[in-house]
Amino acid sequence: xIWHRSFTRNLxxxxxxxxxxxxxxxxxxxxxxxxxxxxxxxLSQFPLRYLPSSTTFEHYRTLIQRTSFPINxxxxxxxxxxxxxxxxxxxVPAAYSxxxxxxxxxxxxxxxxxxxxxxxxxxxxxxxxxLMRALGLIDTFIGVIIGHSTFSIPFSIWMLVxxxxxxxxxxxxxxxxxxxxxxxxxxxxxxPLVMPGIVTTAIYVFITSWNEYLFAMMLSGxxxxxxxxxxxxxxxxxxxQWGILTAGGTIIALPVTILFLFVQKRLVGGLTAGAVKx
Amino acid sequence: xxxxxxxxxxxAYGSTQVIHGVDIDIDDGEFVILVGPSGCxxxxxLRMIAxxxxxxxxxxxxxxxxxxxVPPKERDIAMVFQNYALYPHxxxxxxxxxxxxxxKAPKAEIEERVTRAAQILGLANLLERYPRQLSGxxxxxxxxxxAIVRDPQVFLFDEPLSNLDAKLRVQMRTxxxxxxxxxxxxxxxxxxxxxxxxxxxDKIVVMHDGIVEQMGAPLDLYDNPNNLFVAGFIGSPAxxxxxxKITAAGFEAVNPKGGASLVWPIGKAPAGSEGxxxxxxxxxxxxxxxxxxxxxxxxxxxxxxxETQVVVRCGGQELTCVFRERITAQPGESIGISPDTSVTHxxxxxxxxxx
Numbered sequence: 240x241i242w243h244r245s246f247t248r249n250l251x252x253x254x255x256x257x258x259x260x261x262x263x264x265x266x267x268x269x270x271x272x273x274x275x276x277x278x279x280x281x282l283s284q285f286p287l288r289y290l291p292s293s294t295t296f297e298h299y300r301t302l303i304q305r306t307s308f309p310i311n312x313x314x315x316x317x318x319x320x321x322x323x324x325x326x327x328x329x330x331v332p333a334a335y336s337x338x339x340x341x342x343x344x345x346x347x348x349x350x351x352x353x354x355x356x357x358x359x360x361x362x363x364x365x366x367x368x369x370l371m372r373a374l375g376l377i378d379t380f381i382g383v384i385i386g387h388s389t390f391s392i393p394f395s396i397w398m399l400v401x402x403x404x405x406x407x408x409x410x411x412x413x414x415x416x417x418x419x420x421x422x423x424x425x426x427x428x429x430x431p432l433v434m435p436g437i438v439t440t441a442i443y444v445f446i447t448s449w450n451e452y453l454f455a456m457m458l459s460g461x462x463x464x465x466x467x468x469x470x471x472x473x474x475x476x477x478x479x480q481w482g483i484l485t486a487g488g489t490i491i492a493l494p495v496t497i498l499f500l501f502v503q504k505r506l507v508g509g510l511t512a513g514a515v516k517x
Numbered sequence: 518x519x520x521x522x523x524x525x526x527x528x529a530y531g532s533t534q535v536i537h538g539v540d541i542d543i544d545d546g547e548f549v550i551l552v553g554p555s556g557c558x559x560x561x562x563l564r565m566i567a568x569x570x571x572x573x574x575x576x577x578x579x580x581x582x583x584x585x586x587v588p589p590k591e592r593d594i595a596m597v598f599q600n601y602a603l604y605p606h607x608x609x610x611x612x613x614x615x616x617x618x619x620x621k622a623p624k625a626e627i628e629e630r631v632t633r634a635a636q637i638l639g640l641a642n643l644l645e646r647y648p649r650q651l652s653g654x655x656x657x658x659x660x661x662x663x664a665i666v667r668d669p670q671v672f673l674f675d676e677p678l679s680n681l682d683a684k685l686r687v688q689m690r691t692x693x694x695x696x697x698x699x700x701x702x703x704x705x706x707x708x709x710x711x712x713x714x715x716x717x718x719d720k721i722v723v724m725h726d727g728i729v730e731q732m733g734a735p736l737d738l739y740d741n742p743n744n745l746f747v748a749g750f751i752g753s754p755a756x757x758x759x760x761x762k763i764t765a766a767g768f769e770a771v772n773p774k775g776g777a778s779l780v781w782p783i784g785k786a787p788a789g790s791e792g793x794x795x796x797x798x799x800x801x802x803x804x805x806x807x808x809x810x811x812x813x814x815x816x817x818x819x820x821x822x823x824e825t826q827v828v829v830r831c832g833g834q835e836l837t838c839v840f841r842e843r844i845t846a847q848p849g850e851s852i853g854i855s856p857d858t859s860v861t862h863x864x865x866x867x868x869x870x871x872x
Contacts, residue, residue: 409602412569417616417667418590427615431606 268492275299275485282481298482299490308487311469314380315449315491318465321384322448323441326391331437333392334399335425339411349400352393363389364457371458378460386454391444398443402436403429442502446495466491518702519580519670520545521566527574528561528727535561536727538575543720546701548694552714553724553750559707560675562724566705567673568592579670595664596673599680601656603648609635609659610644616667634665637696654685661696672697674706678713690716711751715739723747740860745869748798748862754826757804757836759797760866763790768797768863772833779811779832784858787872795872798862801826804838810855815846829854 274282275298277291302308336342337349367386368377376382406429414424430437452467459468466487473484521543528536536558543549551559564570566577568589577584584592595616603612610631617627635641638658648656657677664672674693678686694717697704708714714721715735723730723738723746730750731743742748748756759781761770768781781797813831820826820843827838829852838854846852863872 407600407602409598409600410604412567412589413596413598413602413663414604414615415569415589416567416592416594416596417663418619419615420590423619428604 271485271488271492274481275489277482279482298486302483302486302490306469306483307464308466308469308490311464311466312490314459314463315465315467317380318383318387318455318463319445319448321380322387322391323444325384325388326395326444327437327441329388330392330395330399330440331430334396334403335429337396337400338403339408349397352396355393356390360390360453364453367454368457377458378462380463383455383458383463383465386458387448387451389454391447394447395440395444398440399433399436402433402440406432439502442498446498449491449495518545520547520578521671521703521705522578523562523566523575524578525575526562526565526572526577528558528565528570529573534573534727536565536573539724539727539729541722541729541732543703543705546703548697548704548706548717548719549722550706550708550714550718550720551722551724552708552711553730555709556726557724558727559709559724563673563675563705563707566671567594567596593670594673595667595669595671596675597657597660597664597677599676601648601660601680603656603659603663605648608645608647609640609651609662612648612659613662613666615663630666630668631662634662637665637699638662638692653681654689657681657689658692661693665696665700670703672702672704672706674704676708677706678708679710686713693717712753715751721751723750725750741871742798742862743871745796745798745864748864752800754801754837754839756798756800756862758864759834759836761795761797763793763795763863765791768795770797770832770834774833776833781811781856781861782858783861783863786863790863790872793872794866796864796866796869798864799836799856800860801837801839803857803860804836804840804854805857806840806842806844806852807855808853810853812851813854815844815848815850815852817848818844818846820844827852 273289273291276294276296277288278293278295278297281288281292337345367389371377371382371386374382376385410428410432411424414428415421419427450467452471455465456468456471459465470484470487470491473480473487521541523539523541523543525538525540526536527534527538539558539562541549551562553559561570565572566579568584568587572585579592579594604615607615613631613634614627617630631644632641635644638661640655640658640662643651643655643659648659651659657680660677677693678689681689690713693706697717706717718735720732721735721738722732725746731738731747735751738747738751742751742756745758749758759768759770761768761778763769763783763786764780766780767783770779770781772778781799783797811831813829813836815827816830816835817828818825823841825840825842825844827840827844829836829838831854836854844852864870865872
């Protein structure tokens with residue numbers, strides 16, 4: 240359908256509302272960024288000072304040189320990478336089977352993966368904590384990674400099944416007739432074609448794990464504390480170290496923003512894959 | 518190259534049986550076409566030969582070897598799919614070389630075979646392209662090229678031409694037939710298009726509801742259909758069929774409008790068939806213009822140039838006729854027709870079997 244709108248109507252009905260929503264969503268980030276480069280004097284000033292009087296990177300310097308933040312960053316990186324590796328190692332074969340084989344309990348399993356996502360995480364965390372304590376996995380990388388896998392694996396499987404389904408079965412069959420074994424078919428034909436989907440899923444899992452707070456807080460302690468939990472420690476009982484807090488926030492948001500720019504287009508494509516005949 | 522023997526093959530999904538004991542012998546080098554309406558089991562049978570479907574009962578042999586439990590990759594077959602199933606991430610050359618690379622054939626041999634197949638199919642200057650950059654006909658040729666390079670015992674084609682436009686289909690039909698004459702590889706070809714079957718096959722197998730209705734040379738099926746199904750399926754336009762009774766005078770057709778019934782001449786009725794309920798079949802091309810024949814009213818005239826297709830009404834029934842002559846009569850006017858009694862058919866009304 241072709242829709243001719245006048246410029247003013249367009250402005251009032253579309254552009255201004257979108258700008259308002261955008262401003263509402265972006266304002267906290269902008270405020271965080273501005274705060275992180277303000278000198279300490281500006282922070283305590285009253286009435287509020289919006290723009291910094293001069294820019295400074297002292298908070299970033301303090302954060303990196305005087306706190307454990309770099310180690311926390313590394314922890315977060317290890318946990319998120321671990322969640323991606325464990326997630327893909329299990330969900331790629333699982334998604335292939337869901338897509339290609341018809342076995343008893345297939346539907347039930349698929350649905351139960353969806354149902355897991357319907358429970359509030361708070362409900363899950365208590366039994367998981369008890370379980371992890373019994374297994375001695377509290378404050379270990381593997382513990383937090385498994386915690387994150389509880390939501391990343393079901394999600395990855397659903398994502399990947401739709402990517403696998405978009406690849407015609409005829410291709411598998413053609414490869415098998417050409418003389419390929421099942422594993423060769425997967426490796427030489429199916430995986431190369433589903434690779435964009437795998438990359439998208441991997442990035443998505445990475446971002447979710449990187450941003451996750453609740454599991455990380457419950458399952459980690461001193462040794463594997465990730466950035467999201469570490470950041471919270473800058474909020475003391477009597478004082479909040481706003482400069483360091485916002486500097487940390489900015490650093491955390493950076494990789495996520497960059498990664499998300501890569502996948503956003505594909506993510507939408509993946510969710511609607513196969514909806515229309517191409 | 519090898520023969521293929523299909524002996525009492527059955528296929529069931531749970532309790533629903535879709536193929537009920539099929540026997541087909543395919544000689545070495547023969548071009549056999551499985552034809553039938555959709556849902557008749559022809560594609561399932563082909564996929565069973567390929568090893569893509571399990572065999573629920575019976576036996577399939579390729580050459581001397583029973584292949585029931587042999588996986589597709591060890592059956593030494595090549596298959597051309599309806600949607601071509603080309604690997605989208607490989608070039609034309611890589612698509613064609615895939616099977617040989619899996620077999621770890623020497624590079625020089627792969628290149629030689631791919632080049633030769635490309636020459637046969639006119640793909641030589643497309644080897645570096647990707648499937649998405651090709652037209653439908655070119656993709657079809659690549660799919661065939663992939664099969665040729667494999668140099669298999671048996672070629673399997675699953676409705677390979679149904680995604681092509683009419684003109685290209687006729688052209689590819691000729692190409693596939695030429696290819697078979699050149700390579701002489703045993704071929705099993707599935708189609709729902711009886712014209713494809715008639716023009717290409719050495720032997721046609723007509724399937725319907727999971728059984729073989731009739732099997733034989735194309736013209737044999739055309740001249741001597743075993744039953745009503747085959748009679749109606751083979752030939753275009755389809756055979757005219759009239760219900761009625763065999764009498765001493767000929768065939769007395771039922772007039773569905775309730776008027777006087779017409780008596781059609783028959784060559785010689787089979788002994789003892791007088792008084793039997795039957796179906797009278799005459800092909801449109803076997804009806805002649807005859808001023809002294811049966812009076813019929815012209816309903817529709819469709820001239821194609823070389824011949825004229827006319828729908829007429831007589832005895833309360835409509836018949837399709839194809840005349841070599843040009844017709845001057847107008848719709849509503851009356852013409853005289855008579856069937857060529859040497860090629861009329863009679864079928865039992867109850868069983869549909871040929872009398």
